[in-house]
Amino acid sequence: MNELIRLLSYMICIAAFLGLNLAYLGWVERKGAGHIQRRTGPKDVGPYGLLQPLADGLKLMSKQLIVPANADRPLYMCAPILTMVPAVLLFVAIPFGEHLVPREFNFGLLMMFAFASVGGMSILIGGWGSGNKYSLIAGARAVSQNVAYEIPMLITAITIVMITGSMDLNEIVRQQGGFFWNWNVFRLDKSILMPVSFLVFFICSLAETNRTPFDMGECEGELVAGYHTEYGGMGFGLFMMAEYANLVIGCSLTTVLFLGGWQCPFGLFPGPHWFLLKMYFLIWCFVWIRWTYPRTTFWGLLNLSWKYLIPFSLVNLLLTALFIKVF
Amino acid sequence: MNPSLFSPEGLAGVIFLILIGVTMIGAIIATCTKRLIRSVSGLAVCFVGVAGLYYFLNSPFVAMMELLIYVGAVCVTIAFAIMLAEPDEAKLARKMSGLSGGLAAVCGGAVSFALGYAAVNGQWMAPATQVNDGSLKMIGASLLTKYSMVFELISIVLLAAIIGSVALARAGRRGN
Numbered sequence: 001m002n003e004l005i006r007l008l009s010y011m012i013c014i015a016a017f018l019g020l021n022l023a024y025l026g027w028v029e030r031k032g033a034g035h036i037q038r039r040t041g042p043k044d045v046g047p048y049g050l051l052q053p054l055a056d057g058l059k060l061m062s063k064q065l066i067v068p069a070n071a072d073r074p075l076y077m078c079a080p081i082l083t084m085v086p087a088v089l090l091f092v093a094i095p096f097g098e099h100l101v102p103r104e105f106n107f108g109l110l111m112m113f114a115f116a117s118v119g120g121m122s123i124l125i126g127g128w129g130s131g132n133k134y135s136l137i138a139g140a141r142a143v144s145q146n147v148a149y150e151i152p153m154l155i156t157a158i159t160i161v162m163i164t165g166s167m168d169l170n171e172i173v174r175q176q177g178g179f180f181w182n183w184n185v186f187r188l189d190k191s192i193l194m195p196v197s198f199l200v201f202f203i204c205s206l207a208e209t210n211r212t213p214f215d216m217g218e219c220e221g222e223l224v225a226g227y228h229t230e231y232g233g234m235g236f237g238l239f240m241m242a243e244y245a246n247l248v249i250g251c252s253l254t255t256v257l258f259l260g261g262w263q264c265p266f267g268l269f270p271g272p273h274w275f276l277l278k279m280y281f282l283i284w285c286f287v288w289i290r291w292t293y294p295r296t297t298f299w300g301l302l303n304l305s306w307k308y309l310i311p312f313s314l315v316n317l318l319l320t321a322l323f324i325k326v327f
Numbered sequence: 328m329n330p331s332l333f334s335p336e337g338l339a340g341v342i343f344l345i346l347i348g349v350t351m352i353g354a355i356i357a358t359c360t361k362r363l364i365r366s367v368s369g370l371a372v373c374f375v376g377v378a379g380l381y382y383f384l385n386s387p388f389v390a391m392m393e394l395l396i397y398v399g400a401v402c403v404t405i406a407f408a409i410m411l412a413e414p415d416e417a418k419l420a421r422k423m424s425g426l427s428g429g430l431a432a433v434c435g436g437a438v439s440f441a442l443g444y445a446a447v448n449g450q451w452m453a454p455a456t457q458v459n460d461g462s463l464k465m466i467g468a469s470l471l472t473k474y475s476m477v478f479e480l481i482s483i484v485l486l487a488a489i490i491g492s493v494a495l496a497r498a499g500r501r502g503n
Contacts, residue, residue: 075368106462107387114391117399121371124406128364140410143403150399167463 010102014091021248022241023053029287036291056237063233070131071230079126080231080238086115086122087245094252095170097262097272108169109157112253113150116208119246120146123227126239130230138226141298145207145214148302152309153204156197159313159320160257163190173261180265185258189327191320198258200309200316202282205250207301209243211286213293214301251282339383346383350376363409371402388466 027042027049034041042049067073093108095101105111120143127139163184164172176183184190185198207214215226228239255261255278262275296304331337353376356369374397381390470478 072362072364075365078368105387107391110388110391110395114394114399117395117403118371120403121368121398121406124403124410125364125368128406128410136410140407143407147400147403147407 007102014088014102018088018091018245018248022244023057025244025247025283026056026240027053028284029290032284032287033291036288060234060237065233065235068131068230072129072131075125075129076131076230079122079129080235080242082122082125083119083242084238084245086118087242087249090115090249093169094249095173095256095261096275098170098174098270100262100272101170104168104170107167109161109167109172109257112169112249113154113157116246116249117146117150119242120150126231127227130227132230135227135229138229142210142227145210145301145305148305149204149207149214149309152200152305152313153208155310155313155317156201156204157257159191159197159317160184162317162320162324163187169256169261173256173263176260177263177270178267180260183258183260183263183265189323191316191323193316193319197313197316198254200313201254201258203304203309205254206286206289207305209246209250209286211243211247211290213289213296215295247283247286248279251279251286254282255279343380343383346376346379348376349373349379352376364406367402367406367409370405371398374398374402388463 030052031041031049033039042052045051045055067076090112092102093105093111095104095108123142123146124139127135127137127142130136160172161167164175166172166175172184180186185195187194191197228236231239252275255275259278259282260274261278262270262272264270264274350373353369353371353373357366357373358369360366360369374393378390378393378398381387381393
């Protein structure tokens with residue numbers, strides 16, 4: 001019975017955390033974009049525009065749901081829900097604190113990648129189901145990008161698994177205890193290329209979450225609005241929220257794998273506050289990058305992955321194996 | 328002997344039936360729709376059901392791999408291929424001749440009769456007990472000791488596939 005109450009309270013807390021993040025990350029992004037571009041960003045609804053997400057939500061929910069005549073109706077209706085489900089599901093395995101983890105999986109890391117890969121399918125379905133050539137092109141682009149960047153991301157994650165010998169996310173964090181040089185990003189004794197592989201992982205998570213400079217799926221300059229061109233109202237809202245949920249997931253995963261999760265940099269008072277601090281710092285970096293760099297070209301994006309990141313991550317894998325064997 | 332619905336066994340049975348249902352529905356969608364992209368979606372649903380069955384049978388590693396490889400990679404690749412090669416709508420709408428329908432009925436009937444006969448009359452093995460704890464360590468160890476031959480053969484097959492696809496791609500580029 002205790003277990004049941006625990007699970008129920010975790011479900012409620014995750015839903016609340018997720019809702020808050022999805023609403024206010026949009027606000028953070030718009031505010032950040034505004035200040036980076038010497039504007040003010042949203043300011044009219046509530047103090048500092050803090051009620052803007054609520055207003056947006058109300059507006060999106062009160063809109064009529066229109067299915068385009070050309071659309072493949074069941075697929076069109078399924079796609080926004082399908083993007084949201086894996087994103088929400090993944091919060092089950094994230095260790096917010098040593099004891100603040102909804103469910104400790106042996107295969108936590110693998111589960112992250114397994115469900116994240118389902119997200120690509122939903123983008124494809126959405127792009128195809130809209131019955132619009134721009135959506136179709138955008139869907140194909142987004143997925144070829146996701147597939148290309150999933151490979152170096154997985155290989156980099158495998159090096160972390162080789163170092164820690166575990167796929168349990170909480171165990172990976174536990175091994176990075178003590179001072180900050182025990183974090184995986186600074187473990188030069190395990191592989192001399194560790195900081196670079198952190199960078200590779202970070203770039204891949206940028207690409208996997210379809211953020212600028214890699215937002216080939218929705219480059220509004222050429223493809224209207226990408227794979228969600230034909231979606232209005234809450235259908236569009238769900239795609240947006242899934243993007244932010246994936247952002248939170250990607251940053252949490254980077255924090256857990258490389259930046260020591262809930263561990264304190266100085267070995268004092270480890271806890272969820274450190275996790276949240278690191279995660280939100282990474283999210284801020286994502287926003288920062290989005291409004292600083294222009295979009296890359298599509299071939300440049302694929303070349304970066306296939307010609308640089310994948311060979312590099314393979315070399316890193318071999319090097320890590322060598323370091324583990326020798327030392 | 329019949330467990331009640333709300334005992335652990337009963338609930339496990341219900342979950343099993345739900346997973347079977349998901350797999351079956353996915354498979355039926357995959358075979359019965361005319362549009363290729365819907366078939367791929369059905370296939371993805373079917374794979375999710377199969378992954379659930381693996382999880383139900385206490386092998387979470389295989390379940391996750393099923394999702395990662397079959398849904399995340401195989402289905403996406405198939406869908407991608409469909410998008411790149413625009414399916415010919417006129418060809419899809421062409422009516423099948425009556426003969427092929429009859430042939431399909433005969434073949435399907437024969438196969439289902441054979442399977443049903445085997446299921447009813449065959450000697451069933453005792454239900455498998457748990458071989459090991461299904462942990463990553465056990466899987467890795469047995470892949471590199473007991474099943475190393477299979478493991479190596481699979482990697483050779485994959486290598487051949489990669490080399491083949493590279494050769495095909497190069498030939499295509501020169502042809503242009």
